[in-house]
Amino acid sequence: MAYLFVYSPIFTKRRFDYCIIDEATQITLPTCIGPLRFADRFLLVGDHNQLQPLVRRTEAIKKGMEKSLFKMFTEIHPNAVANLRYQYRMNEEIMNLSNSIIYDSNMLSGSAITAQTLLCIPRWNEDFLSQFHDPDYYCCHESCWLKDVIDPKRPLIMIDTDNLLTKEYVSKGKYQNDMEIILVEHSVKALLAGGVSAKEIGIITPFRSQLKHIAHKFKGYSELEVSTIDRFQGREKQVIVLSLVRSNSELKVNVIIYIILVLFSEMTWPISLNL
Numbered sequence: 001m002a003y004l005f006v007y008s009p010i011f012t013k014r015r016f017d018y019c020i021i022d023e024a025t026q027i028t029l030p031t032c033i034g035p036l037r038f039a040d041r042f043l044l045v046g047d048h049n050q051l052q053p054l055v056r057r058t059e060a061i062k063k064g065m066e067k068s069l070f071k072m073f074t075e076i077h078p079n080a081v082a083n084l085r086y087q088y089r090m091n092e093e094i095m096n097l098s099n100s101i102i103y104d105s106n107m108l109s110g111s112a113i114t115a116q117t118l119l120c121i122p123r124w125n126e127d128f129l130s131q132f133h134d135p136d137y138y139c140c141h142e143s144c145w146l147k148d149v150i151d152p153k154r155p156l157i158m159i160d161t162d163n164l165l166t167k168e169y170v171s172k173g174k175y176q177n178d179m180e181i182i183l184v185e186h187s188v189k190a191l192l193a194g195g196v197s198a199k200e201i202g203i204i205t206p207f208r209s210q211l212k213h214i215a216h217k218f219k220g221y222s223e224l225e226v227s228t229i230d231r232f233q234g235r236e237k238q239v240i241v242l243s244l245v246r247s248n249s250e251l252k253v254n255v256i257i258y259i260i261l262v263l264f265s266e267m268t269w270p271i272s273l274n275l
């Protein structure tokens with residue numbers, strides 16, 4: 001937080017050897033430059049493939065304010081970049097997805113144990129799913145999608161909703177997807193019934209309207225977090241459920257989908273795919 005206090009006498013009355021800025025990819029260029037003036041050398045730490053600075057004004061975005069100093073330097077001075085390649089937090093199947101979409105196979109597992117770790121569902125062998133089989137919600141017609149989704153042997157799961165009739169819709173300028181709300185509710189309640197702790201489950205979505213409706217479904221679970229992507233950046237959970245919302249015949253999606261793939265540990269992801 002030190003960069004917020006750059007006009008404090010601590011900074012203005014002395015010179016520093018080094019200035020280190022963490023999460024440098026999430027702050028705007030003017031904010032980043034401020035503290036750099038007080039040091040002879042600086043080190044910016046971050047990942048420009050994750051969330052960029054949050055800029056609301058259209059004019060500022062048009063003029064490039066979303067581009068962090070970090071990202072600018074990676075383009076102008078690639079030799080000054082040191083890549084940290086090892087991650088210690090996620091199963092390798094999840095890492096491979098990030099590698100194929102963003103990191104060009106440059107990310108590696110630093111821990112063989114974490115790379116193979118699977119979700120533990122304590123009651124998996126009992127018949128705990130029986131209460132959730134509901135043909136009205138497309139369960140157990142040809143097969144049981146719910147059983148497939150919460151299968152602990154599968155660290156990464158995507159639900160393709162392409163063949164379902166319900167798609168996204170816009171209400172008062174906000175995107176929502178009711179079918180995904182149902183899928184998320186059933187998946188997460190099945191995990192809870194299987195014995196997964198509510199505090200180890202996070203549900204995220206890029207759209208606030210969707211967030212509000214999902215949160216309503218889990219009113220009684222105070223430890224379960226339903227949040228936006230930016231609030232979850234840098235966090236870890238045993239299970240992350242991601243509701244992408246966008247699903248339309250024009251194949252329009254949000255760029256942010258690609259950004260969030262790198263953030264989390266073991267996951268089950270109900271996703272509306274039109275990637």
Ligand SMILES: [Zn+2]
Pocket residue numbers: 132133134139140143144145146147
């Ligand atoms: Zn079923």
